Amino acid sequence: MNSVVLSKTYPQPPFCEREVLRYAGCKEADKEVVALMNACLQEAKDKLSYKVCYRIFSVKTEDELCDFGAFRLRSKDLAVNLKNCRRVILFAATVGIELDRLIVKYSRISPARSLMMQAIGAERVEALCDAFCADMAKETNADLRPRFSPGYGDLPLVCQKEIFSLLDCGKRIGLSLNDSLLMAPSKSVTAFIGII
Amino acid sequence: MFFSEYLKKNIVYLDGGMGTLLQEQGLAPGEYPERWNITHPQVITKIHRDYYDAGSNVVCTNTFGANCLKFSDDELEEIVQAAIANAEAARVQSISTKEKFIALDIGPSGKLLKPLGDLDFEEAVRVFAKTVKLGVQYGADLILIETMNDSYETKAALLAAKENSTLPVLVSNAYGEDGKLMTGASPAAMVAMLEGMGADAIGANCSLGPKQLCGVAEELLENASVPVLLKPNAGLPKSVDGKTVFDVTAEDFADEVAALMKKGLRAVGGCCGTTPAYIKTLADKTVGFKPVSIVTKNKTVVSSYTHAVEFGKTPILIGERINPTGKKRFKQALMEKDLDYILSEGVRQQDKGVHILDVNVGLPDIDEAEMLKTAVCELQAIIDLPLQIDTSDITAMETALRRYNGKAMINSVNGKKESMEAIFPLVKKYGGLVVALTLDENGIPQTADGRFAIAEKILDTAAKYGIDKKDIIFDTLAMTVSADNKAALATLISLNRIKNELGCHTSLGVSNVSFGLPNRDAVNGIFFALALENGLSAAIMNPDSADMLKTYYTYKALKGLDENCAEYIAAADTFTIANAVVSEPKKTAEEFASELQRAVIKGFKEKAGEITKALLADVPPLEIVNNEIIPALNTVGIGFENKTVYLPQLLMSAEAAKSAFEIIKAFMAGEEKSAAKGIFVIATVHGDIHDIGKNIVKLLLENYGFQVVDLGKDVPPEQIAEKVAELHAPLAGLSALMTTTVPAMEKTIRLLKEKAPWCKTVVGGAVLTQEYADKIGADKYAKDAMETVRYAEMITEGGDAVC
CATH class of the missing domain: 3.20.20.330 (Homocysteine-binding-like domain)
Structure with a gap:
């Protein structure tokens, strides 16, 4: 089966301001909040990168066992998610470390801006994942299952270690894992996508 | 071979x-x-x-x-x-x-x-x-x-x-x-x-x-x-x-x-x-390719974690504001280990356009090595300007150079044997551009000849350590012209000679020249221009000084260093406004007061600070706090609890209030400190690096008059317990975002009960629930920052120990 780790860099996906505000915990925004969001978007925009690395595996599921050939995982929920799929895309996506710097910077001098930068990061990395999925749906000419990440359902966070070594995340897209299994850059996603 | x-x-x-x-x-x-x-x-x-x-x-x-x-x-x-x-x-x-x-x-x-x-x-x-x-x-x-x-x-x-x-x-x-x-x-x-x-x-x-x-x-x-x-x-x-x-x-x-x-x-x-x-x-x-010979590049540079700054092309501005000398508010920040204040001074100078930040955190009563290391690490985490590490403490210098992420500017060495023996090995090991002061065992020579001779001596000694002259930048020492009317001339002549005869770059702490004179800025600005014309490469300066910036931008425009005068035009507004006399009609204290409330509620940070400054002329600080800021904060806080105000708005108001408090703090710095309501030690627990929630809690607590000791993120249980015991703090706040770090929170609470049984613990964070909080033995689960504030007020008003 395919054992190649590939990387992609995307142009900036379109922004969804409503999503940014939602992540910032804002149901309705007055003009001061919108101004804050725009100022943050302006500052963050050019500091973001959109990188993905991925690998396609074959998959067989049985009860709670997912067998990817090169490795196996025990997770009932993932097995349900991947049911009837014969192949799966395993990917890692990140919008880069510069946003983390902005978050850290403003956490020291302006928590409101820091919160907004967090929200922008959350929206950005989701937008990147969407762009990647749309791209892969086209490339594989198949329907894709919803993304399924470590930490969802019974898929333990600890499988991040395996994912990182399988995808060579450090070398490919500059993504690393800390002792608490958190990713740095923080605005990053790893997930499985079943190919139907 | x-x-x-x-x-x-x-x-x-x-x-x-x-x-x-x-x-x-x-x-x-x-x-x-x-x-x-x-x-x-x-x-x-x-x-x-x-x-x-x-x-x-x-x-x-x-x-x-x-x-x-x-x-x-x-x-x-x-x-x-x-x-x-x-x-x-x-x-x-x-x-x-x-x-x-x-x-x-x-x-x-x-x-x-x-x-x-x-x-x-x-x-x-x-x-x-x-x-x-x-x-x-x-x-x-x-x-x-x-x-x-x-x-x-x-x-x-x-x-x-x-x-x-x-x-x-x-x-x-x-x-x-x-x-x-x-x-x-x-x-x-x-x-x-x-x-x-x-x-x-x-x-x-x-x-x-x-x-x-x-x-x-x-x-x-x-x-x-x-x-x-x-x-x-x-x-x-x-x-x-x-x-x-x-x-x-x-x-x-x-x-x-x-x-x-x-x-x-x-x-x-x-x-x-x-x-x-x-x-x-x-x-x-490529058989037979001859190796291209390697040319030594005679570039004088420092670097940050992103970029290099080269000396000699255009004048370099080194911001001098991270320095406690003569600044009560800065000293207070150092004593309280208030890194946020120091960082905001850094960011402010960066926004004003300086190229390098001088970092001096020396005070007699603090552990300078530790403080300098912390300041350098925190600054380089968020500011991409190269730093000039400014200390006379060799241990502190080495500690900071070691941790510095780039090639630092080193402030300073001088012609004394002892100084060169201490500093040059550090330059050799860690790299750096070292500022060399033209003074030695016999003091500062009055004449340019004397200073030039010391410069030659310094270069010779540096060469023995394998340090090239491109990595030495001379400071010919600006002396007070009011004490000696030839002082400025000696400085200018020696820097001209060092530049032209030794081929070295120069730097000056410009503002010393005007000490003891009225309207110092005017003198500094012109002296800076003269120095630039004599070949000065860099100035250690105050970026808040309109005269200095005026000289800088004008000089560049006139010397063909500013295409289309674009930088001059962009900056011109800022230095004229800074000098202009405010001519708005005078407002009454009442007008200011209601405006302050509005500014806080709306989250206008700069405005809240400006109005507070104006108010302080007529109204005692405590009245401003109690009659304006707190009521405004309460309006927003109640709105947040009733879900008519959302988190970003709450934070913006809190920041506006903080900026008002900052003005009041500066006004009162040095005065007997008003008793804080109580000390609140907060931290994100061991293994967790999420601190936005904790920072929000900190900001609000400060707004409401608590002294907050923030231990940061990923803090070991022992450190938290130790600090709480040391300060006899009545309250400790712990934050965790991940299920995997809740055990660290539990351990911290256990240790706190043992080492500081009087202390109440408040926990919060995404994964926590009332049930979880009860299970790990916390005194209080707070679902958001406002709830933490309410609880803290209840505890401190309830007659528990207030320090």
């Missing part, structure tokens, strides 16, 4: 890819290639031998990820020993007649360094040191540090190599398509740092093909005075029938690398996707 000798006179051919070849031989996905040194020695030896036979002078051991984070100490030793033995066997077997060397290969640790990651800098140095020592023990000829995508980790690795071996060290970074490292450094910035620390060659490898790395290679060649190396990929990987295929052929690869060799590359090889065939094609095509 030793490698360093060979490198001096020859082009060095390095090897090509290893990982891709091992995958072809059956290395499974996720399997550690380093273990193959032990399990498949013949495969590894064969690959090395093929490279030697293809024409490589250097093969790199199969130890890319061989470090003690991935392997136990025993296995690590076994791996390094076997890896070098495999290379050695290949060297013996090879039929090539070329000089052959073995490089201990060191790749990234796989972890990101603090503060954005969780690997401590010194821990990283220790990790690399272990591998280095083994490489030395088992007989490597040189060390290749490669594929590093973070400047800070590169520094840790190079420091480990230098401290634990005398082998030549080649350092190669992985640059992205934007020509920068993942963490932002440009090639010029890397050259500044690595050359300063004594790297024997500097280069780039991996990530891209030779064509895409062309710009990076050229920038390295432009800036480096040491050999430049390049090991590109065979282009980009593609998937063809389930196999990795790279899109640049051996022929094209060789042609593209050869073109760069003509421009000056001195060590060449390949990375991912390249094979012995690529190296052979390259070696064959």
Whole structure:
């Protein structure tokens, strides 16, 4: 089966301001909040990168066992998610470390801006994942299952270690894992996508 | 022959890819290639031998990820020993007649360094040191540090190599398509740092093909005075029938690398996707190429983790505001370890356009080494300007230089024997541009001749330590003109002579000249202009001074350093407004007061500060707090609790209130401190690095008059308990975002109950619930920051100990 780790860099996906505000915990925004969001978007925009690395595996599921050939995982929920799929895309996506710097910077001098930068990061990395999925749906000419990440359902966070070594995340897209299994850059996603 | 000798006179051919070849031989996905040194020695030896036979002078051991984070100490030793033995066997077997060397290969640790990651800098140095020592023990000829995508980790690795071996060290970074490292450094910035620390060659490898790395290679060649190396990929990987295929052929690869060799590359090889065939094609095509001689670049530079700043092109501004001298508010911040205040001074100066930040945190009663280290680490986490480390405490200087992520400016050395003996070894080891004051055991000479003579002495002594004159910048000492009317002249003449006769750059603390005179800014501005005209390269200055900025921008515009006068035009507004007399109609205190409430509610940060300043003329500080700020905060707080105000708005108001408090604090600095409502120690627990929630709680608590001691994130239980006990704090707030770190929270609470039984614990964070909080024994679960404030008020008003 395919054992190649590939990387992609995307142009900036379109922004969804409503999503940014939602992540910032804002149901309705007055003009001061919108101004804050725009100022943050302006500052963050050019500091973001959109990188993905991925690998396609074959998959067989049985009860709670997912067998990817090169490795196996025990997770009932993932097995349900991947049911009837014969192949799966395993990917890692990140919008880069510069946003983390902005978050850290403003956490020291302006928590409101820091919160907004967090929200922008959350929206950005989701937008990147969407762009990647749309791209892969086209490339594989198949329907894709919803993304399924470590930490969802019974898929333990600890499988991040395996994912990182399988995808060579450090070398490919500059993504690393800390002792608490958190990713740095923080605005990053790893997930499985079943190919139907 | 030793490698360093060979490198001096020859082009060095390095090897090509290893990982891709091992995958072809059956290395499974996720399997550690380093273990193959032990399990498949013949495969590894064969690959090395093929490279030697293809024409490589250097093969790199199969130890890319061989470090003690991935392997136990025993296995690590076994791996390094076997890896070098495999290379050695290949060297013996090879039929090539070329000089052959073995490089201990060191790749990234796989972890990101603090503060954005969780690997401590010194821990990283220790990790690399272990591998280095083994490489030395088992007989490597040189060390290749490669594929590093973070400047800070590169520094840790190079420091480990230098401290634990005398082998030549080649350092190669992985640059992205934007020509920068993942963490932002440009090639010029890397050259500044690595050359300063004594790297024997500097280069780039991996990530891209030779064509895409062309710009990076050229920038390295432009800036480096040491050999430049390049090991590109065979282009980009593609998937063809389930196999990795790279899109640049051996022929094209060789042609593209050869073109760069003509421009000056001195060590060449390949990375991912390249094979012995690529190296052979390259070696064959470039037979007879003469090594381009390496020209020493006479560039005076400092660098941050992103960019280099070069002296001599346009005047450099060094912001002087991070310094407690004569600043009550700054001293107070240092005593309280209020890093946020120091950081905001840094950001403010950056926004004003300075190029470098001076960092001085010396106060008689504090541990300066610790404070300076903390300040440097925190500043370089969020501000991408190079720092000038300013201290007379040698221990503090070394501690800070060691941790500095780049090539720092060092403030300062002088002509005294003792000073030079202490500072020059640090410059040699860590790199740096050192400010040299023209004074010595006999004081500051009154004449320019005397200062010039000291400068010559300093240069001579520096040369003995192997420090080039480009890394020394002279400060000819601006003296008070009101005390001696020839003082400014002596300064100007000596800097002119140092610039023109010694060919060195100069820097001045400009504002000393006006000490004791009225309207000092006017004097400083003109003196700055005179100094620039006499060749001054940099000024340590106050970016809040309109006169200084006026001189700076005008000078650049007049000297042809500002195209279309664009910078002047952009800046002109700011320095005229700063000087203008406010001519608005005078408002009454009542008008100001209601405006202040509105500013806080609306979250207008600057306005809240300005109005408070105006109010303080007529209204006592406490009245402003109690009658204006607190009611405004309450309005917003109640709105938040009723869900009519959302989190960003709550924070914006809190920041506006803070900016008002900041004005009041500065106004009252030095006065007897009004009793805080109580001390609240807060921290994000061990293992967790999420601190936004904690920071929100801190801001609000401060707004409501609590003294908050913020221990930061990832804080061990012992440290929290110790601090609470030391301060006899009545309240401790703990935050955790992840289920995996709740046990650390539980442990902290247990320890607090034991060491500080009087203290109430409040917990919060995304994963916590009332149930969880009860289970781990917290006194209070707060669902948001407002609830924490309400609880804190209840506790402190309820008659519990208030310190």
